[in-house]
Amino acid sequence: MTTPLLRLSGLTKAYPGVVANQDVSFDVQAGEIHALLGENGAGKSTLVKTIYGLVKPDAGQMALQGAPFVPAEPRAARAAGVAMVFQHFSLFDAMNVAENIALGMENPPPQREIAARVRQVSDQYGLPLDPSRIVGELSAGERQRVEIVRCLLQDPKLLIMDEPTSVLTPQEVAILFETLRRLRAAGTAILYISHKLEEIRALCDAATVLRLGRVVGTCDPRATSAREMAELMVGSSLHVPHKAARPEGDVILTLQGLSAKAPHRFGTALREIDLTVRRGEILGIGGVAGNGQDELVAALSGEIRTARDMVQFDGQGIGHLAPNARRHLGLLAAPEERMGHAAAPDMSLTENALLTAAVRQHLTARGFVRWGKARAFAGSVIAAFDVRTPGAGNTARSLSGGNLQKFVIGREIMQAPALLVVNQPTWGVDASAAAAIRQALLDLAAKGAAVICISQDLDELMEISDRFAALNGGRLSDPRPAQGLNVEQIGLMLGGAHDMEVAHVDA
């Protein structure tokens, strides 16, 4: 048996109140794509941060190619040949591509040389990048390319990727996988974190599953079903959302030539969107981030106002109405960004419940807050949606992403909307919480409400929607029945891969 590239033995890291990693041991071989699986809070991020030198373990050792590996800081890890692509991109918007790449390198050559090497690497791996572009103006896929090229320029022995595909189109994912396979063939080891089990089955050679900070199993993802892996992660059998047959209701929402200017410099203008949505239906809207999703939600929720008849709700023009007036009519929305948009981070859950539910749940009277009623409402959301928190008095910030997402979606569903608009309802949420949220959306539709679900997770959209439409550059395609659509058709609806090409140089 050869020495593994990276050996972790007995890694333990505790934070006040939580043990993030306990006695974690496993090996990563050279030339292997190794999946790291686990729910939110299972300790994956802490573990990769330990390997990258951002977190110091309380106990345990690491060995890189047989030699002890104790990175004091990311620089040391980079110098030893460990590179990392972050989940939340670690990029600087106001700087250009070459500067961003230089910041991630240990001994960067002069800018001009970086530009030349960027071109060379992007040719070699089919990742086109212009070194002089400002990063703030790039699409999500291009931004990820910057991160990857930044890593590749350092010839890493081990590449850590944290949820790399969550913002990519299927075509972009295919190209990313091609790049990763090419790296594997060149002998690079890849530690790959993802929630998407089918991707892991298609790509990875080995998998380690973490639950509550411990290694609970290893498996060969090529020989294990996605369901089995999910159950290993959760530790119990997984609930699969159940889609009941629903009668077609009458029209609740009509959009007529909905157009709106981009609300800010990096925004997208909405162009001539026509759409009807019926009661009891779930309409799935796909699209690569930045193609008008946020703007469409804003135009529906009332954050962006338009001409009165561009948005018609129950036969009545409401394009000019503010969010609370729309809530009063029964149109509710849950935006994508949990912290700061859907919820005020430093306010309690009760206060956050009050912010959107005051109108429909009568939580205020004559300008005074009815705290008792507000607390009771927040408590009922917490109970009904299994939000794990000590109580409604805790701040939104103190909740994990998945729990806050359950709260934010639950808060709207509990107000019994006639139409609910959600954007990325399960983004960054673990498998069991995601299943619960999807089931809640299906239940809501079964009760006769209409749901518009905007998401970049196509599996999710296929799982719950009745009809599917795609946003591309602020235009909405004609909705098509979701049943029977295949990945290629969807990819075409989404506008295909954005100026990407498959790697074309022989490795």
Added chain:
Amino acid sequence: MDLSAINPILLLASLMVAATPILLAAIGELVVERAGVLNLGVEGMMITGAVCGFIATITLGSSVLGFAGAALGGALLALVFGILTQVLLSNQVATGLALTLFGLGLAALLGQGYIGIKAPVIPKWPVPVLSDIPVIGPILFNHDPVVYLGILIVAAVWFFLSFTRAGLILRAVGENHDAAHALGYHVIRVRLLAIMFGGACAGLGGAYLSLVRVPQWTEGLTAGAGWIALAIVVFASWRPWRLLLGAYLFGGVTVLQLNLQAAGLAVPVAYLSMAPYLATILVLVMMRAGRAPGSLAQPFHASR
């Protein structure tokens, strides 16, 4: 009124002198803000530098040591701000305002025994050959060394921010401190150094007032120059050469209004004294400010 009494060459030359204190304070604050920190205590650091510089010059008998003392005093006061805001995570706006009030009081206390003393004159350093050029020579190349130093610092900051690795890291810290931390850069260390540089520059600016412009110690002699410096940083869109322009604009209007007063313009003195401030506000409103550093004035804590 006799406008012919105004000599345009002298006017332009004294413009550079009038602009220097603000220029020095502003270039320091520019670096601080590019690192993502908003220090509203410029006025307090300037006046502390003014008094420290004055005391050091009188007691040590050297203007060079005086300016060094001013820089040291400003940097030390800035370090107090840095520890409060970066290590103890106090609010930057409130702490900066407190720093101004504290600096004004501290300077008044320190300067009590020095009121009425005159500072030694700092000789001019005409640049050989260049200062003999007609018109341009006396305007640009016949000044005391601190005026040249101010311009040199602007050039150095521009070069540092645009072409050096350390400058790139400083900008990265100011642009997105979480990403910079994730890449392994020491956000707090970079910011503390930037804050101290800002304090040292503000101190130099203050000392220029007490040692060259006035040149003696009086309470409150900075008279809002620190606030103007803060405004000029925004007006310059956080770019060094535009900052030079902004400082000269303010200095120009200041000198012009003094000349107009001397020439006996039939406008009440109060309006003329207002003019530099009004002009600065007007320009600030008209110019579209550029994009501020992304993490400006946000607290950074590694665990968030």
